[in-house]
Amino acid sequence: MSVTPSSQMSVPFFRPFLTEAEIAEVVACLRSGWLTTGPRTRQFEEQFAQQVGGRHAVALNSCTAALALALEALNLGPGQAVLVPTMTFAATAEVIFHLGAVPLLVDCDPVTLNMDLQDAQKKIEQLRSGQTPLNPSLRVAGIIPVHVGGLMIDMDEVQTFAKRNNLWYIEDAAHCFPAAYRGDAGQPWRRCGESTSMITCFSFYANKTITTGEGGIAVSNDKELIDHMRQMSLHGLSHNLWSRNAGDYELDYRIVAPGYKCNLTDVASAIGIHQLARAEQMRGEREAIAQIYLEQLADVEQIELPPAPLNRIHSWHLFPIRLRAGKHSIDRNTLLRQLLENGVGCSVHWRPLHLHPYYENTCHWKPEHLPVASSVWQRLISLPIFPGMQKDEQEFVINTLRNLCAN
Numbered sequence: 361m362s363v364t365p366s367s368q369m370s371v372p373f374f375r376p377f378l379t380e381a382e383i384a385e386v387v388a389c390l391r392s393g394w395l396t397t398g399p400r401t402r403q404f405e406e407q408f409a410q411q412v413g414g415r416h417a418v419a420l421n422s423c424t425a426a427l428a429l430a431l432e433a434l435n436l437g438p439g440q441a442v443l444v445p446t447m448t449f450a451a452t453a454e455v456i457f458h459l460g461a462v463p464l465l466v467d468c469d470p471v472t473l474n475m476d477l478q479d480a481q482k483k484i485e486q487l488r489s490g491q492t493p494l495n496p497s498l499r500v501a502g503i504i505p506v507h508v509g510g511l512m513i514d515m516d517e518v519q520t521f522a523k524r525n526n527l528w529y530i531e532d533a534a535h536c537f538p539a540a541y542r543g544d545a546g547q548p549w550r551r552c553g554e555s556t557s558m559i560t561c562f563s564f565y566a567n568k569t570i571t572t573g574e575g576g577i578a579v580s581n582d583k584e585l586i587d588h589m590r591q592m593s594l595h596g597l598s599h600n601l602w603s604r605n606a607g608d609y610e611l612d613y614r615i616v617a618p619g620y621k622c623n624l625t626d627v628a629s630a631i632g633i634h635q636l637a638r639a640e641q642m643r644g645e646r647e648a649i650a651q652i653y654l655e656q657l658a659d660v661e662q663i664e665l666p667p668a669p670l671n672r673i674h675s676w677h678l679f680p681i682r683l684r685a686g687k688h689s690i691d692r693n694t695l696l697r698q699l700l701e702n703g704v705g706c707s708v709h710w711r712p713l714h715l716h717p718y719y720e721n722t723c724h725w726k727p728e729h730l731p732v733a734s735s736v737w738q739r740l741i742s743l744p745i746f747p748g749m750q751k752d753e754q755e756f757v758i759n760t761l762r763n764l765c766a767n
C-alpha cells in the first residue's frame with residue numbers, strides 16, 4: 361500500500377554527519393605521509409579515554425576486534441562458556457566461538473531489551489543441571505552485557521552478579537557513546553567506560569554515534585590488559601612501527617605471541633578526532649529527535665515507544681518502536697515493507713541469535729529457551745535517527761508511520 365506519491369521525499373535509515381574539519385584532517389593526514397597507526401591514533405585514544413573517564417585505551421579496526429582481543433586477554437578458551445544476550449548482533453558471540461568457547465545465551469528484559477540478569481542466573485543453574493542444549497561440563501567464565509540501542513544496563517547490578525558468580529565482566533558498548541547511568545536521582549552519573557567494567561568496547565562503524573568509517577576502541581583502567589591487547593592487535597610484536605620509528609625503542613622487534621592484525625589507521629583516527637569533539641552535540645541532536653518521536657507518536661495506539669528513563673543518559677543510537685500485540689491488523693514485516701516502499705529507511709534490531717541457523721543447528725537453541733526475545737523481536741522496527749536529520753524529514757517519518765498505522 362502506498363500512502364504517499366512515489367516522487368515524494370525519502371529518508372535514509374542513517375546518514376553520516378561529517379564536516380569540513382574531518383575532511384581537512386584526513387587531507388592533512390594523507391599529506392603527512394603517515395597513514396597507518398601513529399600520532400593521530402594516539403591522540404584519538406587519549407582523548408576518547410578522557411572523554412569517557414577511563415584510564416587506558418587501544419583503538420582498533422572494529423568493535424568486533426576489541427571484543428575478540430578482550431576475550432583473548434582474559435584467557436578465554438575451550439571448556440568455558442560466556443553469558444551473552446541473545447538480543448544482540450553477531451559480533452558479541454562469534455568472538456567466543458573463535459577462542460573455542462561457547463556463548464550461553466540469555467533472554468532479554470521485555471521493556472529495555474537489555475540482558476535479563478535473573479534469566480542469566482537461571483541459565484547458569486540450568487546449564488549445571490543439564491537443562492540447556494549446551495554441554496553441562498562447561499565452566500561459565502564471564503558475562504558480556506550489551507547496552508542495546510545506547511540505553512545502559514545497570515552496571516552496578518552486573519558487577520554484583522559477576523562477583524556472586526565469580527565471573528569476569530566486559531561490555532559490548534558498540535551503541536553506547538556517549539552515555540551514562542545512575543542508580544537514582546541525586547546519585548552521581550557514571551559514564552559508559554568510566555570503570556563500568558573490566559574492558560568496555562565501543563564501535564565506530566559507519567552508522568554508529570561517532571564514526572571512523574570502520575573502527576572500534578577498548579577502554580580499561582587496567583594498563584596491563586590494554587598493553588596486552590595493543591600488542592596482540594599487531595601480530596604480538598614487542599614494538600610497533602610507530603614507536604620504533606619515533607625512536608622510543610630499539611629498531612629490532614621480537615614476536616612474543618601469535619597475534620592478530622586489527623590496528624586502527626591514522627586516516628581513520630583523523631575522522632575520529634573531530635567526530636569525538638562533536639560527540640556531545642551529536643548526542644543532543646539525537647535526543648531532541650527522540651523526544652519529538654516520543655511526543656508525536658504517543659497517541660498512536662498500534663505502537664509502543666522505547667523507554668527513556670530519567671536515570672539514563674541515552675546515546676539514542678537506535679529508536680526501536682514495537683507493534684502493540686493484538687492491536688494492529690498487519691504484521692511487522694508488512695509494516696516494515698510499507699515503510700520502506702514509502703521512503704522511510706528502517707531496520708530491525710535484531711533477529712535474536714538463537715533464531716539464526718548456525719545457533720539452531722550447532723547449539724540447538726529453541727524459541728522456548730528464550731521466550732521474551734523469541735516473541736518481542738517479531739514486533740520491532742527501528743526508525744531513522746541521526747544528527748543532521750532535518751525537521752521535514754522527521755515529520756515525513758512520523759506522518760508516514762501514522763498514516764500506515766491508521767489504514
Ligand SMILES: Cc1ncc(COP(=O)(O)O)c(C=O)c1O
Pocket residue numbers: 421422423424425448449451452506532534535562563564565575576
Ligand atoms: C551490539 C553490537 N556489537 C558489536 C558490533 C560490531 O561492531 P563493529 O562493526 O565495529 O565490529 C555491532 C555492530 O553493529 C553491534 O551492533
